Amino acid sequence: MSIEYEIVSRIVSSRRTIRKFVDKQIDESILLDVLSLARLSPSGANRQPLSYVVVLDEAMREEMFKHVKWAGYIAPDGTPSEGERPTGYIAIVSDDTISKSPDIDLGASAMTINYLLEARGIGVCWMGAIDRVAISSLLGIAEPRRLLLVLAIGYKGEEPVVEDMVDSVKYYKDDEGVLHVPKRKIGDIVRII
Numbered sequence: 001m002s003i004e005y006e007i008v009s010r011i012v013s014s015r016r017t018i019r020k021f022v023d024k025q026i027d028e029s030i031l032l033d034v035l036s037l038a039r040l041s042p043s044g045a046n047r048q049p050l051s052y053v054v055v056l057d058e059a060m061r062e063e064m065f066k067h068v069k070w071a072g073y074i075a076p077d078g079t080p081s082e083g084e085r086p087t088g089y090i091a092i093v094s095d096d097t098i099s100k101s102p103d104i105d106l107g108a109s110a111m112t113i114n115y116l117l118e119a120r121g122i123g124v125c126w127m128g129a130i131d132r133v134a135i136s137s138l139l140g141i142a143e144p145r146r147l148l149l150v151l152a153i154g155y156k157g158e159e160p161v162v163e164d165m166v167d168s169v170k171y172y173k174d175d176e177g178v179l180h181v182p183k184r185k186i187g188d189i190v191r192i193i
């Protein structure tokens with residue numbers, strides 16, 4: 001096995017959604033570097049409809065926090081308390097004049113950003129349960145631009161574990177407060193012809 005494969009495998013398997021962060025600022029330069037690599041992600045017809053709004057300012061972060069929802073299956077247990085909140089957000093935005101179907105580009109970009117941040121020890125929570133109207137207004141995102149997804153980011157303050165799914169996809173916390181994330185078994189999802 002090549003060293004590259006080992007490194008990438010480690011990054012892929014260690015990535016878990018993080019919802020507890022430590023109070024340590026992320027350098028702007030790290031985010032610029034990560035986004036300039038995410039810029040190279042695949043894009044349908046190479047249209048590249050995505051752009052990014054990075055929120056690091058403390059007052060703006062407090063506002064963002066009001067408009068996102070955490071861990072539906074275990075709410076309110078997955079909501080980060082004061083001092084454990086994200087130290088940044090990346091809003092991923094599309095431009096309808098460039099592409100009307102940016103969703104697959106979005107997945108490619110968000111995943112690339114997530115793995116690059118993982119490699120820097122920074123955790124991510126993809127946030128789809130958001131108040132798009134409120135966040136768009138806060139960040140000045142207006143037509144033809146459209147807010148697609150928010151990534152909450154920060155240095156990790158928890159270590160969730162992955163396990164084979166038995167009978168439910170619902171993640172849960174154990175008695176020690178560790179988050180367990182069930183994944184479907186390989187034999188249940190792959191068919192080789």
Ligand SMILES: Cc1cc2nc3c(=O)[nH]c(=O)nc-3n(C[C@H](O)[C@H](O)[C@H](O)COP(=O)(O)O)c2cc1C
Pocket residue numbers: 015016017018019069070071072078125126127128129130160171181
């Ligand atoms: C498109 C998408 C939207 C998501 N939205 C939210 C969200 O609004 N709030 C939240 O706490 N987690 C959200 N998540 C995180 C999922 O709950 C998480 O990925 C899932 O439980 C599997 O955990 P894992 O990422 O550690 O493998 C979202 C994930 C994806 C891919």
